[in-house]
Amino acid sequence: MLTQSTTLMFLCGIMLCAACNVKDGINLEKQIISIEHAALDRWNNGDTSGYLEIYADEITYFDPSLEIRIDGLEAMKQLYAPIEGKIKTDRYKMINPKVQIYNTTAVLTYNLVVYMRTKEESMKKSYWNSTEVYTKINEEWKIIHSHWSPFNPKS
Amino acid sequence: MLTQSTTLMFLCGIMLCAACNVKDGINLEKQIISIEHAALDRWNNGDTSGYLEIYADEITYFDPSLEIRIDGLEAMKQLYAPIEGKIKTDRYKMINPKVQIYNTTAVLTYNLVVYMRTKEESMKKSYWNSTEVYTKINEEWKIIHSHWSPFNPKS
Numbered sequence A, B: 001m002l003t004q005s006t007t008l009m010f011l012c013g014i015m016l017c018a019a020c021n022v023k024d025g026i027n028l029e030k031q032i033i034s035i036e037h038a039a040l041d042r043w044n045n046g047d048t049s050g051y052l053e054i055y056a057d058e059i060t061y062f063d064p065s066l067e068i069r070i071d072g073l074e075a076m077k078q079l080y081a082p083i084e085g086k087i088k089t090d091r092y093k094m095i096n097p098k099v100q101i102y103n104t105t106a107v108l109t110y111n112l113v114v115y116m117r118t119k120e121e122s123m124k125k126s127y128w129n130s131t132e133v134y135t136k137i138n139e140e141w142k143i144i145h146s147h148w149s150p151f152n153p154k155s
Helices: A002-043 A073-083 B002-043 B073-083
Strands: A055-062 A091-102 A105-117 A123-137 A140-150 B055-062 B091-102 B105-117 B123-137 B140-150
Touching (some): A002 A123, A002 A140, A055 A073, A055 B091, A055 B105, A091 B055, A105 B055, A105 B140, A123 B140, A140 B091, A140 B105, A140 B140, B055 B073
Parallel strands (some): B055 B140
16 A cells, blocks of 8 residues: 555656646746847837847857858947847737757747838838747856848748 | 875866866867768758758758748658759858857857859859757757758858
8 A cells, every 4th residue: 555655656746747847848938938029129129239138148140131150249249239229110920939948058939020111101021030049148048049031921 | 285286186187177078069069060061961962861860850940942930850851852862062161160069959050152053054152051959869969950041142
Protein backbone atom coordinates (compact mmCIF):
# COMPACT_ATOMS: atom_id res chain seq x y z
CA MET A 1 0.00 0.00 0.00
CA LEU A 2 2.89 2.28 0.95
CA THR A 3 4.57 1.49 -2.35
CA GLN A 4 1.40 2.35 -4.29
CA SER A 5 1.04 5.66 -2.40
CA THR A 6 4.69 6.53 -2.97
CA THR A 7 4.37 5.72 -6.67
CA LEU A 8 1.20 7.84 -6.89
CA MET A 9 2.88 10.79 -5.16
CA PHE A 10 5.91 10.41 -7.46
CA LEU A 11 3.68 10.42 -10.59
CA CYS A 12 1.71 13.42 -9.28
CA GLY A 13 5.01 15.23 -8.72
CA ILE A 14 6.13 14.54 -12.29
CA MET A 15 2.77 15.73 -13.67
CA LEU A 16 2.94 18.90 -11.57
CA CYS A 17 6.50 19.61 -12.77
CA ALA A 18 5.40 19.07 -16.40
CA ALA A 19 2.40 21.37 -15.89
CA CYS A 20 4.67 24.05 -14.33
CA ASN A 21 7.13 23.80 -17.25
CA VAL A 22 4.30 24.22 -19.79
CA LYS A 23 2.95 27.21 -17.82
CA ASP A 24 6.45 28.75 -17.58
CA GLY A 25 6.88 28.28 -21.34
CA ILE A 26 3.53 29.94 -22.12
CA ASN A 27 4.33 32.83 -19.75
CA LEU A 28 7.73 33.32 -21.38
CA GLU A 29 6.16 33.31 -24.86
CA LYS A 30 3.73 36.01 -23.73
CA GLN A 31 6.57 38.00 -22.14
CA ILE A 32 8.72 37.91 -25.31
CA ILE A 33 5.79 38.90 -27.55
CA SER A 34 4.90 41.70 -25.13
CA ILE A 35 8.49 43.08 -25.19
CA GLU A 36 8.42 43.03 -29.00
CA HIS A 37 4.99 44.75 -29.13
CA ALA A 38 6.24 47.53 -26.84
CA ALA A 39 9.24 48.17 -29.14
CA LEU A 40 7.01 48.06 -32.26
CA ASP A 41 4.55 50.52 -30.71
CA ARG A 42 7.37 53.01 -30.13
CA TRP A 43 8.97 52.36 -33.55
CA ASN A 44 5.68 53.07 -35.33
CA ASN A 45 5.51 56.41 -33.52
CA GLY A 46 8.98 57.48 -34.59
CA ASP A 47 10.79 56.36 -31.43
CA THR A 48 13.74 54.18 -32.48
CA SER A 49 15.03 53.91 -28.89
CA GLY A 50 12.37 51.30 -28.08
CA TYR A 51 14.42 48.80 -30.06
CA LEU A 52 17.81 50.30 -29.19
CA GLU A 53 17.06 49.78 -25.47
CA ILE A 54 16.47 46.05 -25.96
CA TYR A 55 19.33 45.39 -28.40
CA ALA A 56 22.27 43.58 -26.79
CA ASP A 57 25.75 45.07 -27.24
CA GLU A 58 26.61 42.19 -29.60
CA ILE A 59 23.50 42.47 -31.81
CA THR A 60 23.75 41.41 -35.45
CA TYR A 61 21.21 42.87 -37.89
CA PHE A 62 19.96 42.38 -41.46
CA ASP A 63 17.48 44.44 -43.44
CA PRO A 64 17.05 44.75 -47.23
CA SER A 65 18.42 48.31 -47.37
CA LEU A 66 21.88 47.13 -46.29
CA GLU A 67 24.73 45.60 -48.27
CA ILE A 68 26.35 44.02 -45.24
CA ARG A 69 25.24 42.80 -41.82
CA ILE A 70 25.35 45.43 -39.08
CA ASP A 71 27.33 44.25 -36.03
CA GLY A 72 26.99 45.86 -32.60
CA LEU A 73 24.77 48.31 -30.75
CA GLU A 74 26.86 51.38 -31.56
CA ALA A 75 26.51 50.70 -35.30
CA MET A 76 22.74 50.27 -34.83
CA LYS A 77 22.51 53.66 -33.11
CA GLN A 78 24.25 55.22 -36.12
CA LEU A 79 21.91 53.41 -38.50
CA TYR A 80 18.77 54.65 -36.71
CA ALA A 81 19.94 58.21 -35.93
CA PRO A 82 18.85 59.70 -39.30
CA ILE A 83 15.30 58.27 -39.01
CA GLU A 84 14.67 59.11 -35.34
CA GLY A 85 11.28 60.87 -35.06
CA LYS A 86 10.49 60.45 -38.76
CA ILE A 87 8.50 57.19 -38.85
CA LYS A 88 4.74 57.51 -38.42
CA THR A 89 2.51 54.66 -39.40
CA ASP A 90 -1.24 54.38 -39.10
CA ARG A 91 -1.20 50.95 -37.42
CA TYR A 92 0.46 47.57 -37.63
CA LYS A 93 -0.57 43.95 -37.26
CA MET A 94 1.67 41.20 -35.87
CA ILE A 95 0.58 37.97 -37.57
CA ASN A 96 1.07 34.43 -36.24
CA PRO A 97 3.87 35.08 -33.71
CA LYS A 98 5.77 31.98 -32.60
CA VAL A 99 8.37 31.70 -29.83
CA GLN A 100 10.82 28.78 -29.83
CA ILE A 101 12.58 28.47 -26.46
CA TYR A 102 15.98 26.83 -25.87
CA ASN A 103 17.28 27.38 -22.33
CA THR A 104 17.71 31.16 -22.03
CA THR A 105 17.43 31.82 -25.77
CA ALA A 106 14.09 32.51 -27.46
CA VAL A 107 13.52 32.80 -31.21
CA LEU A 108 10.51 34.99 -32.03
CA THR A 109 9.22 34.90 -35.61
CA TYR A 110 6.17 36.60 -37.12
CA ASN A 111 4.79 38.38 -40.15
CA LEU A 112 4.15 42.07 -39.88
CA VAL A 113 1.72 44.18 -41.90
CA VAL A 114 2.28 47.94 -41.64
CA TYR A 115 -0.49 50.33 -42.67
CA MET A 116 0.63 53.79 -43.74
CA ARG A 117 -1.58 56.61 -45.04
CA THR A 118 -0.22 58.25 -48.20
CA LYS A 119 -0.40 61.97 -49.02
CA GLU A 120 -3.41 61.14 -51.20
CA GLU A 121 -5.10 59.65 -48.10
CA SER A 122 -5.11 56.12 -49.48
CA MET A 123 -3.81 53.28 -47.29
CA LYS A 124 -0.52 51.66 -48.28
CA LYS A 125 0.42 48.30 -46.81
CA SER A 126 3.89 46.80 -46.47
CA TYR A 127 4.55 43.16 -45.56
CA TRP A 128 7.51 41.87 -43.56
CA ASN A 129 9.06 38.62 -42.35
CA SER A 130 10.60 39.15 -38.94
CA THR A 131 13.11 37.14 -36.91
CA GLU A 132 14.13 38.36 -33.45
CA VAL A 133 16.49 36.19 -31.39
CA TYR A 134 16.31 37.06 -27.69
CA THR A 135 18.72 35.97 -24.95
CA LYS A 136 18.58 36.61 -21.21
CA ILE A 137 21.49 38.86 -20.21
CA ASN A 138 21.74 40.05 -16.58
CA GLU A 139 18.10 39.02 -15.98
CA GLU A 140 16.84 41.06 -18.97
CA TRP A 141 15.69 39.71 -22.33
CA LYS A 142 17.78 41.34 -25.09
CA ILE A 143 17.76 40.93 -28.87
CA ILE A 144 21.06 39.46 -30.08
CA HIS A 145 19.99 39.04 -33.73
CA SER A 146 17.35 40.72 -35.88
CA HIS A 147 16.44 39.97 -39.53
CA TRP A 148 13.79 41.92 -41.46
CA SER A 149 12.78 41.13 -45.03
CA PRO A 150 9.87 42.31 -47.18
CA PHE A 151 7.59 40.02 -49.14
CA ASN A 152 4.82 40.59 -51.68
CA PRO A 153 1.56 38.78 -51.01
CA LYS A 154 0.14 37.18 -54.14
CA SER A 155 -3.44 38.18 -53.40
CA MET B 1 54.92 30.77 0.66
CA LEU B 2 52.24 28.10 0.60
CA THR B 3 49.56 30.80 0.23
CA GLN B 4 51.43 32.39 -2.70
CA SER B 5 51.82 29.01 -4.43
CA THR B 6 48.15 28.19 -3.89
CA THR B 7 47.10 31.60 -5.26
CA LEU B 8 49.40 31.12 -8.26
CA MET B 9 47.96 27.66 -8.97
CA PHE B 10 44.43 29.04 -8.62
CA LEU B 11 45.16 31.86 -11.09
CA CYS B 12 46.82 29.46 -13.53
CA GLY B 13 43.73 27.24 -13.28
CA ILE B 14 41.43 30.16 -14.10
CA MET B 15 43.61 31.19 -17.07
CA LEU B 16 43.66 27.61 -18.37
CA CYS B 17 39.84 27.38 -18.06
CA ALA B 18 39.45 30.70 -19.92
CA ALA B 19 41.84 29.54 -22.66
CA CYS B 20 39.91 26.24 -22.99
CA ASN B 21 36.58 28.11 -23.25
CA VAL B 22 37.94 30.38 -26.01
CA LYS B 23 39.31 27.34 -27.86
CA ASP B 24 35.98 25.47 -27.46
CA GLY B 25 34.13 28.54 -28.81
CA ILE B 26 36.41 28.80 -31.85
CA ASN B 27 36.08 25.06 -32.52
CA LEU B 28 32.29 25.28 -32.30
CA GLU B 29 32.23 28.27 -34.69
CA LYS B 30 34.28 26.24 -37.18
CA GLN B 31 32.00 23.23 -36.71
CA ILE B 32 28.79 25.24 -37.34
CA ILE B 33 30.24 26.94 -40.44
CA SER B 34 31.44 23.57 -41.71
CA ILE B 35 27.95 22.00 -41.28
CA GLU B 36 26.43 24.95 -43.19
CA HIS B 37 29.04 24.70 -45.99
CA ALA B 38 28.30 20.99 -46.42
CA ALA B 39 24.56 21.70 -46.80
CA LEU B 40 25.25 24.61 -49.20
CA ASP B 41 27.55 22.44 -51.34
CA ARG B 42 24.78 19.87 -51.74
CA TRP B 43 22.06 22.54 -52.29
CA ASN B 44 24.07 24.14 -55.10
CA ASN B 45 24.28 20.73 -56.80
CA GLY B 46 20.54 20.15 -56.70
CA ASP B 47 20.50 18.06 -53.50
CA THR B 48 17.93 19.58 -51.14
CA SER B 49 18.35 16.75 -48.60
CA GLY B 50 21.59 18.32 -47.33
CA TYR B 51 19.47 20.92 -45.57
CA LEU B 52 16.53 18.62 -44.86
CA GLU B 53 18.86 16.27 -42.92
CA ILE B 54 19.97 19.07 -40.58
CA TYR B 55 16.56 20.72 -40.10
CA ALA B 56 15.01 19.99 -36.69
CA ASP B 57 11.43 18.67 -36.59
CA GLU B 58 10.29 22.06 -35.23
CA ILE B 59 12.06 24.22 -37.85
CA THR B 60 10.54 27.58 -38.76
CA TYR B 61 11.46 29.07 -42.15
CA PHE B 62 11.18 32.35 -44.08
CA ASP B 63 12.11 33.10 -47.66
CA PRO B 64 10.82 35.86 -49.98
CA SER B 65 8.80 33.49 -52.18
CA LEU B 66 6.45 32.68 -49.29
CA GLU B 67 3.42 34.51 -47.94
CA ILE B 68 3.61 32.84 -44.54
CA ARG B 69 6.26 31.25 -42.36
CA ILE B 70 6.75 27.52 -42.94
CA ASP B 71 6.54 25.51 -39.70
CA GLY B 72 7.94 22.01 -39.35
CA LEU B 73 10.15 19.55 -41.21
CA GLU B 74 7.31 17.83 -43.07
CA ALA B 75 6.19 21.16 -44.58
CA MET B 76 9.82 21.87 -45.58
CA LYS B 77 10.03 18.52 -47.39
CA GLN B 78 6.89 19.45 -49.35
CA LEU B 79 8.35 22.89 -50.16
CA TYR B 80 11.60 21.43 -51.51
CA ALA B 81 10.15 18.39 -53.32
CA PRO B 82 9.38 20.26 -56.60
CA ILE B 83 12.95 21.67 -56.86
CA GLU B 84 14.85 18.50 -55.92
CA GLY B 85 17.59 17.92 -58.53
CA LYS B 86 16.83 21.16 -60.38
CA ILE B 87 19.24 23.67 -58.81
CA LYS B 88 22.66 23.93 -60.42
CA THR B 89 24.83 26.91 -59.68
CA ASP B 90 28.34 27.65 -60.89
CA ARG B 91 29.72 28.48 -57.43
CA TYR B 92 28.88 30.37 -54.27
CA LYS B 93 30.73 32.53 -51.78
CA MET B 94 29.92 32.70 -48.06
CA ILE B 95 30.86 36.21 -46.90
CA ASN B 96 31.73 37.28 -43.35
CA PRO B 97 30.17 34.38 -41.41
CA LYS B 98 29.61 35.04 -37.71
CA VAL B 99 28.54 32.56 -35.02
CA GLN B 100 26.99 33.83 -31.77
CA ILE B 101 26.91 31.09 -29.12
CA TYR B 102 24.50 30.94 -26.15
CA ASN B 103 24.72 27.64 -24.25
CA THR B 104 23.66 25.01 -26.80
CA THR B 105 22.20 27.49 -29.30
CA ALA B 106 24.31 29.05 -32.06
CA VAL B 107 23.17 31.84 -34.39
CA LEU B 108 25.03 31.75 -37.73
CA THR B 109 24.69 34.79 -39.99
CA TYR B 110 26.40 35.53 -43.31
CA ASN B 111 25.96 37.03 -46.75
CA LEU B 112 25.85 34.68 -49.69
CA VAL B 113 26.70 35.41 -53.32
CA VAL B 114 25.51 32.78 -55.79
CA TYR B 115 27.02 32.68 -59.29
CA MET B 116 24.86 31.12 -61.97
CA ARG B 117 25.66 30.84 -65.69
CA THR B 118 22.80 31.94 -67.95
CA LYS B 119 21.82 30.29 -71.25
CA GLU B 120 23.75 33.10 -72.98
CA GLU B 121 26.84 32.02 -71.00
CA SER B 122 27.02 35.26 -69.03
CA MET B 123 27.41 35.07 -65.23
CA LYS B 124 24.43 36.12 -63.11
CA LYS B 125 24.92 36.87 -59.44
CA SER B 126 22.32 36.82 -56.67
CA TYR B 127 22.90 38.22 -53.18
CA TRP B 128 21.40 36.89 -49.95
CA ASN B 129 21.22 37.65 -46.24
CA SER B 130 21.18 34.41 -44.29
CA THR B 131 20.24 33.58 -40.70
CA GLU B 132 20.53 29.98 -39.46
CA VAL B 133 19.77 29.25 -35.81
CA TYR B 134 21.29 25.95 -34.69
CA THR B 135 20.54 24.03 -31.48
CA LYS B 136 22.09 20.83 -30.16
CA ILE B 137 19.46 18.08 -30.16
CA ASN B 138 20.52 14.54 -29.16
CA GLU B 139 24.20 15.49 -29.59
CA GLU B 140 23.62 16.76 -33.14
CA TRP B 141 23.50 20.40 -34.29
CA LYS B 142 20.18 21.03 -36.03
CA ILE B 143 18.68 24.16 -37.62
CA ILE B 144 15.58 25.28 -35.72
CA HIS B 145 15.08 28.53 -37.67
CA SER B 146 16.16 29.70 -41.12
CA HIS B 147 15.58 33.10 -42.76
CA TRP B 148 16.72 33.94 -46.32
CA SER B 149 16.27 37.35 -47.91
CA PRO B 150 17.69 38.86 -51.11
CA PHE B 151 19.37 42.25 -51.32
CA ASN B 152 20.63 44.40 -54.18
CA PRO B 153 24.18 45.70 -53.84
CA LYS B 154 24.49 49.36 -54.78
CA SER B 155 27.78 48.94 -56.65
